[in-house]
């Protein structure tokens with residue numbers, strides 16, 4: 001049974017909890033005890049008798065040998081194997097041992113166990129933590145296996161520690177001297193970043209720093225294995241977790257990571273809880289499961305908008321090209337539902353109202369008419385916001401709605417008729433760069449911004465439109481700035497890599513970032529200001545940036561850059577998606593993601609040096625980007641060969 005419901009969350013967002021068990025050759029009983037009686041969703045169970053060593057079978061005649069696996073495949077239906085059992089590869093295996101017999105036994109056993117798991121249609125197998133300091137041979141062997149897998153996922157078991165915080169965990173000290181993230185990182189890089197390889201974290205009683213933990217949110221962590229030793233005891237004698245552990249587990253739930261309870265019960269519960277109401281014996285780990293379920297159920301329900309956007313999380317989308325292409329009705333519809341952008345105190349209506357008041361003093365309000373042009377009017381929401389601002393401020397307005405999409409112009413005409421705006425609003429069906437206006441505007445209102453600010457060619461369009469702005473006229477927005485920050489984003493990287501071509505690595509994507517670790521605060525990249533009457537102005541840009549990772553973070557892998565924008569609409573009225581200043585409750589823009597062809601490992605103390613170019617040709621605009629330090633990457637998107645925005 002899943003862990004109940006998170007607040008008012010839908011069933012589809014259920015989370016599951018498994019239990020780590022010892023080897024049993026009676027799998028039906030194992031399932032009956034842990035699932036039917038115990039209430040767990042699945043078992044994490046060894047597939048092979050732990051005393052098995054291939055070398056001990058030598059000379060016994062291979063034709064009579066039967067692998068000491070956990071019973072015949074027939075003891076469970078395929079669907080039960082698949083949904084109730086995660087295979088645990090023998091923990092004794094050591095593929096990097098100096099002892100050749102052990103090494104060879106390990107390799108043989110690993111391959112046999114994975115073959116058996118595949119035969120059973122299991123969804124996943126847990127690989128034991130690498131032993132010793134090297135994991136090259138283990139990774140080589142796993143990589144070979146990965147090439148042949150289609151559905152089975154492999155979870156590498158890694159303790160959640162970082163060297164400087166690993167104090168009393170004897171196990172960890174024996175296994176690794178380094179940050180366990182580095183162990184995971186080496187292993188997955190040796191395995192060519194295969195998407196069928198993920199990580200299962202052993203959660204200990206001591207946790208690394210927040211920044212160090214944050215890195216895991218950008219990794220594909222499939223399971224968090226919590227040992228019973230990590231639980232504290234509450235006033236009633238029941239298991240509970242520290243506040244930091246609770247926060248971590250909530251973070252895992254939010255990232256679809258499953259929880260597995262492991263170990264012997266270490267809490268002496270009050271006598272009455274040993275059996276249930278029917279008098280049957282309770283599962284010894286039931287109180288741990290109940291506590292994990294309680295943690296999930298007490299999570300705040302997702303806000304409405306987050307729920308709607310669940311399906312977009314970490315889903316790569318090609319950015320819109322509203323200049324070159326004509327947007328569809330559905331796209332306009334989505335924009336128009338974002339009332340924050342147009343109406344609320346912070347946004348367009350407020351900006352226009354302020355500009356109108358600055359332009360026309362109160363005493364002239366009944367005489368002067370302000371000429372306002374909405375350039376790129378779409379289906380009219382900025383026309384409406386501007387007219388509302390005029391009404392709010394008692395200013396007289398004459399509006400031109402300029403739009404190059406003939407389909408949106410149809411809607412504009414209907415809107416004007418429906419609202420009775422014929423005497424106030426003139427519709428111009430034309431590209432703003434080529435329109436010969438009969439008069440000049442006091443205020444130019446536009447929303448031509450992409451997730452990265454200038455990436456939908458607002459600069460080029462507004463440069464064209466400013467011909468018909470009075471010399472002292474106002475542009476709303478008056479400026480916009482793009483921002484980037486380095487991120488670990490394993491899922492996004494693997495999704496880009498799945499296309500197996502260069503072009504996808506040289507394309508920025510619009511994406512609702514979720515499973516990403518933001519490694520350093522974002523920094524500004526390009527700024528554009530409007531109007532810009534300087535004769536020397538051009539829209540090419542180059543920016544070099546240096547990011548320093550927090551000193552307690554440990555090393556990280558940069559898969560690319562999250563991009564955002566912030567825009568000054570007018571004076572103190574801004575609108576944007578840069579995380580620290582983002583306009584609340586606005587959903588028109590997801591961030592953008594610039595991938596790196598080869599992820600770059602960065603360490604605190606050695607800055608990440610990044611270069612971004614905005615390049616302009618006669619028919620297109622494009623970005624190029626690269627990293628020069630700590631290790632250089634190839635230049636991305638040279639000459640806009642893979643991605644460009646058409647003029």
Ligand SMILES: C[S@@+](CC[C@H](N)C(=O)[O-])C[C@H]1O[C@@H](n2cnc3c(N)ncnc32)[C@H](O)[C@@H]1O
Pocket residue numbers: 322323326327332335336375376377378379380381382402403404405408430431432433446447448449461
């Ligand atoms: C991002 S949409 C915004 C539409 C509308 N203002 C809104 O907020 O819903 C940009 C609009 O500008 C139009 N557009 C883009 N470039 C243009 C140009 N050069 N001349 C006229 N319209 C343009 C597009 O067709 C599209 O309707």
